[in-house]
Amino acid sequence: MDARTRRRYFVNSLMLGLTGVCTLLTVSILFMILGYLVWNGGKALDWAFFTKLPKPPGEVGGGMANAIVGSAKLILLASAIGIPIGFLAGVYLSEFGGRTFPYIVRYVCDLLNGVPSIVIGIFAWTLIVVPMKHFSGWAGGAALSLMLIPIATRSTEQFLRSVPLSMREGSLALGASKWRTVASVVVPASMTGVLTGMILGVARIAGETAPLLFTCLGNQFWSDGFNTPTASLPVMIYTHAISPYDDWHRQAWAAGLVLLVLVLVSNIAARLIMSRGTAPGS
Amino acid sequence: MASSAAAIPQAAKSKSFVSRMFGGDQIAFAITWTFAAFILLITATLVWQLWVKSMPARDKFGFEFFTTTTWDPPGEKFGALPFIYGTVVTSFVALLISVPLGVGAAIFLSEMAPRKLSNIATFLVELLAAVPSVIYGLLAIFTLIPLLRTIGEPLLQSTLGFLPFFDGPMYGVSFLAAGFILAIMTFPFIISISREALMEVPREQREAALALGATKWEATWQAVVPHARLGIMGSVFLGLARALGETMAVTMVIGNTPTISASLFSPGSTIAASIANEFAEASGDVYKASLIYLGLVLFLLTIVINGLARILIIATTRKGST
Numbered sequence: 001m002d003a004r005t006r007r008r009y010f011v012n013s014l015m016l017g018l019t020g021v022c023t024l025l026t027v028s029i030l031f032m033i034l035g036y037l038v039w040n041g042g043k044a045l046d047w048a049f050f051t052k053l054p055k056p057p058g059e060v061g062g063g064m065a066n067a068i069v070g071s072a073k074l075i076l077l078a079s080a081i082g083i084p085i086g087f088l089a090g091v092y093l094s095e096f097g098g099r100t101f102p103y104i105v106r107y108v109c110d111l112l113n114g115v116p117s118i119v120i121g122i123f124a125w126t127l128i129v130v131p132m133k134h135f136s137g138w139a140g141g142a143a144l145s146l147m148l149i150p151i152a153t154r155s156t157e158q159f160l161r162s163v164p165l166s167m168r169e170g171s172l173a174l175g176a177s178k179w180r181t182v183a184s185v186v187v188p189a190s191m192t193g194v195l196t197g198m199i200l201g202v203a204r205i206a207g208e209t210a211p212l213l214f215t216c217l218g219n220q221f222w223s224d225g226f227n228t229p230t231a232s233l234p235v236m237i238y239t240h241a242i243s244p245y246d247d248w249h250r251q252a253w254a255a256g257l258v259l260l261v262l263v264l265v266s267n268i269a270a271r272l273i274m275s276r277g278t279a280p281g282s
Numbered sequence: 283m284a285s286s287a288a289a290i291p292q293a294a295k296s297k298s299f300v301s302r303m304f305g306g307d308q309i310a311f312a313i314t315w316t317f318a319a320f321i322l323l324i325t326a327t328l329v330w331q332l333w334v335k336s337m338p339a340r341d342k343f344g345f346e347f348f349t350t351t352t353w354d355p356p357g358e359k360f361g362a363l364p365f366i367y368g369t370v371v372t373s374f375v376a377l378l379i380s381v382p383l384g385v386g387a388a389i390f391l392s393e394m395a396p397r398k399l400s401n402i403a404t405f406l407v408e409l410l411a412a413v414p415s416v417i418y419g420l421l422a423i424f425t426l427i428p429l430l431r432t433i434g435e436p437l438l439q440s441t442l443g444f445l446p447f448f449d450g451p452m453y454g455v456s457f458l459a460a461g462f463i464l465a466i467m468t469f470p471f472i473i474s475i476s477r478e479a480l481m482e483v484p485r486e487q488r489e490a491a492l493a494l495g496a497t498k499w500e501a502t503w504q505a506v507v508p509h510a511r512l513g514i515m516g517s518v519f520l521g522l523a524r525a526l527g528e529t530m531a532v533t534m535v536i537g538n539t540p541t542i543s544a545s546l547f548s549p550g551s552t553i554a555a556s557i558a559n560e561f562a563e564a565s566g567d568v569y570k571a572s573l574i575y576l577g578l579v580l581f582l583l584t585i586v587i588n589g590l591a592r593i594l595i596i597a598t599t600r601k602g603s604t
Contacts, residue, residue, distance in 0.1 A: 008497050008500070009497060011497075011499060012497035012498055012499040013499075016390075016394060016498060016499055019386040019387065019390035019393075019394060020390050020394065021386075022384075022385075022386030022387040022390060023386070023390045023403060025383060025387075026384070026387050026407060026469050026473060027387075029466055029469070030406050030407070033410075033413065033417075033421060036425065037420075037421065084317075085321070088317040088318075089314065089317040089318040089320070089321055091314045092311075092315055092317065092318040093318065095314075096310065096311045096315065101315075105318045105321060105322060108322050108325050109321055110588070110592065111325065111585060111588070112324075112325050112328075114523060114527075114584055114585065115328070115527075115581060115584065116527025116528075116529065116580055116581070116584055117529060118527070118529040118554045118557050118558055118577065118580070119328075119332070119527075119580060119581045120328075122332065122335075122557065122561070122573075122574055123327075123328045123332070125561070126331045126574075127327070127331065149321060149324075150321070153318075177305065177306050178306075178307040178310070179306045179307050179309070179310035180306065183310075203412065204412065207413075207414025207415070207416065207417070208414070209414070209416040209529075209530045210415075210529040210530055210558055213562060214561045214562040217562065234414060234530075237416050237417070237420055238533075238534070241419065241424075241534060242534060249424070252420055253420070256416075256420045256421075259414060259416075259417065260413065260414075260417055263412055263413065263414060264409060264412065264413075267409060267412045268409070
């Protein structure tokens with residue numbers, strides 16, 4: 001074997017080895033994140049976290065019960081607005097669309113999906129906080145729903161499209177009208193996929209912080225209804241993490257663990273259902 | 283046969299007025315069309331609001347907004363250059379780290395790894411994309427920042443300190459920290475889409491190179507990667523768009539001071555971070571408008587980058603629609 005060939009073989013194994021190292025590095029980051037968060041969050045998590053209100057700075061103890069309820073409220077509101085709009089718009093794109101208009105809608109949807117979340121926050125602020133003259137749960141929920149709509153639309157469209165054409169034709173051949181076909185054949189056939197898509201969308205907005213910073217602000221106490229500033233887990237993590245108090249840092253870890261578990265569990269569940277469900281992914 | 287043919291007009295006659303005027307299909311069409319149109323409306327409103335609400339700042343500063351460096355809220359003088367600089371620098375550092383690592387990992391996953399391992403690793407990497415950015419920020423504050431301050435930055439200074447980038451006092455919170463955290467956040471996009479693009483390369487491309495006597499690496503680097511370069515570039519642009527718009531993690535590690543400094547150890551700020559940090563407390567029309575103007579700039583920037591990414595990805599893979 002001459003020197004040149006040896007060098008080529010050496011470069012071959014070196015570079016291929018390096019790509020392996022790249023993979024190892026990037027994947028291990030996930031485990032480092034998980035591990036460190038579980039370690040710190042686990043130490044910090046106690047029953048009070050789920051049942052008590054936050055204590056003023058400097059005092060030890062307390063929890064984030066209001067932020068857990070607040071996040072649940074915001075997510076519910078965002079889902080109540082975002083899922084129906086996204087679902088119906090997705091049905092339009094997949095079933096009723098012509099040529100040009102759906103193309104525009106699809107494009108704008110992707111555009112909206114790519115808008116930085118902080119800009120969505122500004123928009124919700126101009127649209128809701130300014131006319132109402134105060135921060136509110138409404139504004140926070142609306143901001144989150146704006147992030148959910150494009151995700152819900154595109155995933156609904158994608159899963160409806162994966163229903164085979166022959167099923168539609170079968171229904172139409174039996175004399176069903178178009179909307180009847182959509183309502184009783186296409187949508188039920190792709191229900192698993194559509195639902196998992198929605199779960200992924202909701203999991204994504206559950207962790208969003210930036211759109212909430214100046215829409216529903218935050219709150220150290222319970223908030224009645226949707227008309228007052230509302231606490232949420234992501235914003236709590238932010239404010240507690242950048243604060244100088246040790247006990248607040250502890251709470252931030254606990255909240256981080258709870259949020260990460262929620263998001264990852266729903267993601268893994270959705271992906272498992274999707275890989276196993278009747279409707280193929282794409 | 284004749285009787286059933288006669289029954290059809292009979293049935294049509296018995297339908298109500300509404301369903302005679304508009305069949306169920308038209309109603310369903312109208313309803314779903316309305317919701318689709320609503321998405322257009324809301325996006326148009328978004329652009330309109332950003333444009334109108336940034337008016338005071340645009341009128342007062344004009345193009346100088348982008349070229350001056352003073353960010354002085356009490357004096358109502360606003361120049362966005364430090365934030366634009368911070369956004370560009372942090373994104374650049376992020377890509378400098380994440381592109382080689384991400385593309386390397388994508389090559390391994392598509393060319394080397396057994397299919398099963400590749401799928402599991404990709405699944406794990408895509409989970410990284412689902413982790414909320416505030417959690418990256420939380421982790422970075424308590425791990426990355428102390429590590430940089432005590433080990434990383436002194437090490438860089440002692441080895442590469444002759445460069446202006448690795449000079450000056452070390453606080454931990456810095457452009458460098460933001461770049462690192464953004465790199466981690468852009469990995470999933472670069473890896474999963476580059477892998478997709480590489481896997482779309484026809485088998486013959488590899489076999490031809492190998493048959494000519496190329497080593498595995500030569501075949502990959504000279505025959506497969508060039509074939510997938512558009513898709514890989516698309517993934518990089520997608521990562522870039524994410525890095526530009528990323529707010530929370532950056533806000534938590536960059537220090538939030540409007541500085542322009544060649545040193546990556548210096549604290550700074552980005553467009554998104556400054557909005558997140560100042561918007562709620564900003565008082566006065568011009569201050570608010572200046573921050574909204576920043577939002578408008580960020581919006582336009584990400585649209586252009588995302589558009590480029592989409593064109594490139596559609597050109598090479600079939601995953602462009604997501």
